[in-house]
Amino acid sequence: MIGQSRVAELEMPGAAVEGVSSRPAQSYWNESWERIRANRVGLAAGILILVFALIAIAAPLFSALLTHFLPQTIDLDVTFHPPGKPNWLGTDELGRDTLTRLIWGGRVTLGVAFLTVAISLTVGSYVGMLAGYYGKWVDDILMRLVDTVLAIPAIFLFILMSILFRPNPITLAIIIASVGWGGVARLVRGEVLSVKERDFILATRSIGARDFRLMLRHLLPNVLPVLIVSASLGVGQIILIEAALDFLGLGIQPPTPSWGNMLTNAESYFFHSFWLVIWPGIAIFATVLASNIFGNAIRDAFDPRLKS
Amino acid sequence: MLAKYVARRFLASLVVVLGVTLITLVLMDRTRGTYVPGIDLNPALRPEDIARLRADLGLDRPFYIWYITWIWGVVHGDFGRSMIDGSTVMSHILDRLPNTLELTGTAILIGVLLAIPLGIVGALRRGSKADHTMTVVSVAGFAVPQFWMGLILILIFSVTLEQHGLPWLPSSGAFSAVNGGDIIDRIEHLVLPATVLSFFYISTWSRFIRSSMLEVLSQDYIRTARAKGMSDRRVVYLHGLRNALIPLITLVGLELPGLVSGGLVVEVVFGWPGIGKLAFERALQYDYTTVMGVTFFATLLVIAGNLIADLLYGVFDPRIRYA
Amino acid sequence: MTQPLLEVQDLRTVFTTKDGIVKAVDGVSFELLPGETLGIVGESGCGKSVTALSIMRLQRPGKILGGKVMFKGQDLTRVSEYEMREVRGKEIAMIFQDPMTSLNPVFRVGWQVAEPNRIHQGWDAKKAMTSAVSMLQRVGIPSAASRARDYPHQFSGGMRQRAMIAMGLTTTPQVLIADEPTTALDVTIQAQILDLLRTVNKDFGTATILITHNLGVVAGMCERVIVMYAGKIVEAGPTKDVFANPKHPYTWSLLKSIPRLDEDRHEPLKPIEGLPPSLVDLPSGCAFHPRCSFKVERCSRDVPALLRVGETQLAACWVTQAGTELKGA
Ligand SMILES: Nc1ncnc2c1ncn2[C@@H]1O[C@H](COP(=O)(O)OP(=O)(O)OP(=O)(O)O)[C@@H](O)[C@H]1O
Ligand SMILES: [Mg+2]
Numbered sequence: 030m031i032g033q034s035r036v037a038e039l040e041m042p043g044a045a046v047e048g049v050s051s052r053p054a055q056s057y058w059n060e061s062w063e064r065i066r067a068n069r070v071g072l073a074a075g076i077l078i079l080v081f082a083l084i085a086i087a088a089p090l091f092s093a094l095l096t097h098f099l100p101q102t103i104d105l106d107v108t109f110h111p112p113g114k115p116n117w118l119g120t121d122e123l124g125r126d127t128l129t130r131l132i133w134g135g136r137v138t139l140g141v142a143f144l145t146v147a148i149s150l151t152v153g154s155y156v157g158m159l160a161g162y163y164g165k166w167v168d169d170i171l172m173r174l175v176d177t178v179l180a181i182p183a184i185f186l187f188i189l190m191s192i193l194f195r196p197n198p199i200t201l202a203i204i205i206a207s208v209g210w211g212g213v214a215r216l217v218r219g220e221v222l223s224v225k226e227r228d229f230i231l232a233t234r235s236i237g238a239r240d241f242r243l244m245l246r247h248l249l250p251n252v253l254p255v256l257i258v259s260a261s262l263g264v265g266q267i268i269l270i271e272a273a274l275d276f277l278g279l280g281i282q283p284p285t286p287s288w289g290n291m292l293t294n295a296e297s298y299f300f301h302s303f304w305l306v307i308w309p310g311i312a313i314f315a316t317v318l319a320s321n322i323f324g325n326a327i328r329d330a331f332d333p334r335l336k337s
Numbered sequence: 338m339l340a341k342y343v344a345r346r347f348l349a350s351l352v353v354v355l356g357v358t359l360i361t362l363v364l365m366d367r368t369r370g371t372y373v374p375g376i377d378l379n380p381a382l383r384p385e386d387i388a389r390l391r392a393d394l395g396l397d398r399p400f401y402i403w404y405i406t407w408i409w410g411v412v413h414g415d416f417g418r419s420m421i422d423g424s425t426v427m428s429h430i431l432d433r434l435p436n437t438l439e440l441t442g443t444a445i446l447i448g449v450l451l452a453i454p455l456g457i458v459g460a461l462r463r464g465s466k467a468d469h470t471m472t473v474v475s476v477a478g479f480a481v482p483q484f485w486m487g488l489i490l491i492l493i494f495s496v497t498l499e500q501h502g503l504p505w506l507p508s509s510g511a512f513s514a515v516n517g518g519d520i521i522d523r524i525e526h527l528v529l530p531a532t533v534l535s536f537f538y539i540s541t542w543s544r545f546i547r548s549s550m551l552e553v554l555s556q557d558y559i560r561t562a563r564a565k566g567m568s569d570r571r572v573v574y575l576h577g578l579r580n581a582l583i584p585l586i587t588l589v590g591l592e593l594p595g596l597v598s599g600g601l602v603v604e605v606v607f608g609w610p611g612i613g614k615l616a617f618e619r620a621l622q623y624d625y626t627t628v629m630g631v632t633f634f635a636t637l638l639v640i641a642g643n644l645i646a647d648l649l650y651g652v653f654d655p656r657i658r659y660a
Numbered sequence: 661m662t663q664p665l666l667e668v669q670d671l672r673t674v675f676t677t678k679d680g681i682v683k684a685v686d687g688v689s690f691e692l693l694p695g696e697t698l699g700i701v702g703e704s705g706c707g708k709s710v711t712a713l714s715i716m717r718l719q720r721p722g723k724i725l726g727g728k729v730m731f732k733g734q735d736l737t738r739v740s741e742y743e744m745r746e747v748r749g750k751e752i753a754m755i756f757q758d759p760m761t762s763l764n765p766v767f768r769v770g771w772q773v774a775e776p777n778r779i780h781q782g783w784d785a786k787k788a789m790t791s792a793v794s795m796l797q798r799v800g801i802p803s804a805a806s807r808a809r810d811y812p813h814q815f816s817g818g819m820r821q822r823a824m825i826a827m828g829l830t831t832t833p834q835v836l837i838a839d840e841p842t843t844a845l846d847v848t849i850q851a852q853i854l855d856l857l858r859t860v861n862k863d864f865g866t867a868t869i870l871i872t873h874n875l876g877v878v879a880g881m882c883e884r885v886i887v888m889y890a891g892k893i894v895e896a897g898p899t900k901d902v903f904a905n906p907k908h909p910y911t912w913s914l915l916k917s918i919p920r921l922d923e924d925r926h927e928p929l930k931p932i933e934g935l936p937p938s939l940v941d942l943p944s945g946c947a948f949h950p951r952c953s954f955k956v957e958r959c960s961r962d963v964p965a966l967l968r969v970g971e972t973q974l975a976a977c978w979v980t981q982a983g984t985e986l987k988g989a
Contacts, residue, residue, distance in 0.1 A: 566748030
């Protein structure tokens with residue numbers, strides 16, 4: 030009979046094969062891409078956003094060839110025209126064509142949203158990488174700053190900054206990004222901390238690569254999935270924030286149309302002209318919905334563990 | 338141990354409070370130009386009048402001096418007076434606070450009370466029709482702009498119902514100015530804004546509970562519980578829910594600052610006389626002291642919310658120890 | 661012959677996955693005698709746990725497609741959920757592989773150990789706690805009365821597994837199913853827990869099904885052993901006969917692949933070549949034939965039944981059933 034003390038050496042073959050093997054990076058991206066393609070609803074949402082973006086880019090074309098109106102053309106003879114011909118989605122209090130304004134408004138709204146995401150990601154990932162990579166007092170200072178920024182009730186900050194900057198699309202993007210970067214920085218810092226201790230980074234460090242190159246070359250590809258996920262989930266939130274600011278009169282200023290500020294005006298007239306409040310709302314809703322769904326699809330694709 | 342933890346948290350919070358108020362002040366200082374809060378700039382005012390008015394309000398001093406003075410006041414419990422109407426900032430806040438608490442408190446309460454059962458049902462009947470319906474509704478809840486939902490509800494329940502001579506709901510204010518203010522009247526005013534706010538909370542939290550419940554139900558200790566021969570009810574509601582609710586504490590804790598700022602847009606849409614609306618209106622008029630006071634207050638709530646969430650976490654999750 | 665306590669007949673459990681139907685347990689039959697310790701061994705994924713869980717009807721999301729689990733004259737696959745609950749934790753207790761995750765982190769250990777008696781005997785909290793504390797003491801938790809007030813994370817791995825065992829035993833069940841009770845533990849702790857299980861088996865007379873990866877554990881603990889491969893039993897018999905003279909090439913190579921105390925320790929280990937088959941898409945014939953060094957032509961064609969081979973053993977193998985001895989290579 031075999032003694033108990035020998036138990037450890039009698040492990041069956043195959044018992045130990047359960048360990049996770051590290052996958053090569055290439056197949057990770059391929060697998061993620063496969064998972065996105067397999068997610069029909071997510072893919073459809075992504076395509077919808079793409080279509081909206083294309084329409085926004087081609088707005089001048091649409092108003093020249095399709096609607097035959099310009100967004101700021103005032104025609105006081107046809108105020109509050111209900112949806113029909115030639116104003117398919119009706120007109121507003123100044124006789125401006127709602128469809129045309131919607132298309133041009135999308136240009137502003139989507140433009141601001143994408144720009145905001147770009148700024149938040151750039152600043153946030155830079156700060157996060159610095160903090161995570163250097164640690165110590167750099168980390169302390171940067172992260173206290175992030176805490177502070179995130180502790181201000183965002184809406185107050187937006188209000189104050191909007192008063193300061195007189196928003197146009199670019200300043201508005203900066204204003205919204207001034208809060209958005211904080212979350213990204215936290216995320217990237219966390220990721221950097223976990224990536225930092227893996228061997229290949231240490232190996233590179235011992236070769237003596239310069240810090241900055243090291244960060245960009247090695248950390249960035251590793252935090253990229255996190256960034257992509259947070260970007261795709263962020264677009265919808267930013268559109269909602271931007272719309273709210275526009276609505277409060279702190280965002281894009283009339284007469285430039287945006288989905289949000291079209292609703293500011295609509296508030297005064299919607300009891301007799303309901304379409305003024307319906308269409309821009311639906312445009313916001315559909316876009317945010319699509320980007321949330323797409324964002325979730327991206328998240329599931331990049332991190333199957335997180336799938337709910 | 339706990340005391341030390343709280344003390345350290347308190348110090349870190351102090352830094353944040355100072356940072357937030359300073360940022361707020363600098364932003365306002367940059368913005369104001371030669372504006373005198375509460376006074377319309379009219380040509381009849383000579384430059385020396387403006388200078389005198391500004392000096393009266395202490396605005397001629399550099400912002401850091403102003404800030405130190407302000408902090409000094411705050412330390413002594415004095416938030417100063419509004420630069421617009423001269424009444425104390427504290428009285429403004431105390432005046433608006435009950436309204437805000439009424440609205441957001443109701444919304445959060447409804448949110449929690451509905452989200453928990455909905456989330457549990459979603460997790461237990463995963464993939465069922467009910468689950469799919471709830472998924473769709475809550476995904477929509479994330480995507481619908483609150484102010485737009487507010488407008489649509491006003492359009493339907495105030496405007497259209499009134500136009501058809503049906504009973505309708507008020508769309509503005511916390512109570513009727515005339516013959517109003519009784520409990521029924523207040524509830525009528527509360528229905529629409531609370532619906533908008535709680536819809537958002539329900540969407541977020543029910544999803545959250547659902548996934549947290551699914552996660553918990555797949556844990557080994559749930560299998561252990563079943564192997565002990567207890568009923569499904571006991572497994573789910575005693576062993577499962579207790580664990581699934583822990584993360585919700587954080588989430589609700591994080592909403593505490595929302596008590597003040599979270600309802601701002603809704604307060605504006607429904608003309609609800611709350612703190613958020615106060616801050617919004619006063620910021621537009623450069624009422625420094627009021628805005629600083631509200632910001633300070635809101636930041637305190639953020640910090641308190643985080644702290645309370647963490648402490649409750651410790652109460653509900655024995656694994657957490659404060660070091 | 662003694663009447664078996666538990667009799668599993670042709671049990672079949674499947675999981676429906678998006679890759680296909682997983683036949684996790686595919687026609688398993690065995691019996692458990694009163695007071696004995698029965699070992700179940702096999703590679704990871706061969707269906708040991710699912711077999712155990714199916715006996716308790718805890719195999720969800722898997723489905724029991726057929727077979728019987730006879731216990732005290734009842735077929736457990738057919739009794740109502742309510743009756744099944746009366747069996748679980750009262751007549752048949754189960755302890756799991758990972759004591760770290762198998763205790764609920766938010767309840768005190770003593771409370772969890774006391775819970776079975778509160779559910780099944782309707783005892784009040786105080787009475788159940790008293791008995792839980794004495795049970796914790798019996799399984800070797802020092803100063804059990806105060807440790808009972810600890811939360812699981814305050815226990816070490818070995819102590820948690822002791823607590824799990826105490827939890828299983830408070831209701832003095834007739835059957836204890838231990839699913840890899842020591843896999844997650846340190847070597848020295850492993851030996852202690854196994855000692856405890858042996859003592860429990862002796863003192864309480866609880867019949868034990870011991871599931872393990874570890875042939876050494878089987879050798880030290882079990883009178884009889886069942887060897888599983890790809891959802892089926894490939895060999896069964898008294899432990900010493902199976903170890904001395906395996907009648908299935910799979911058992912044979914398992915034994916071959918571990919170092920023997922009586923042999924030169926420097927001889928390199930020979931793992932079994934190849935991987936266990938996917939349970940969705942099994943090889944034709946005998947599932948082991950692609951990895952088998954004794955295979956004959958028939959092995960890839962027909963599925964062998966589990967039949968008596970030799971005096972005391974059962975084996976599902978065309979080669980040994982035809983009388984060939986497993987030797988060499
Ligand atoms: N919930 C499930 N869904 C799908 N397949 C499952 C599920 N649980 C188990 N299986 C499959 O059933 C088969 C048997 O699993 P089981 O857990 O019984 O293996 P095991 O012999 O206990 O292995 P181990 O030694 O690793 O514990 C495996 O192939 C596994 O993939
Ligand atoms: Mg197992």
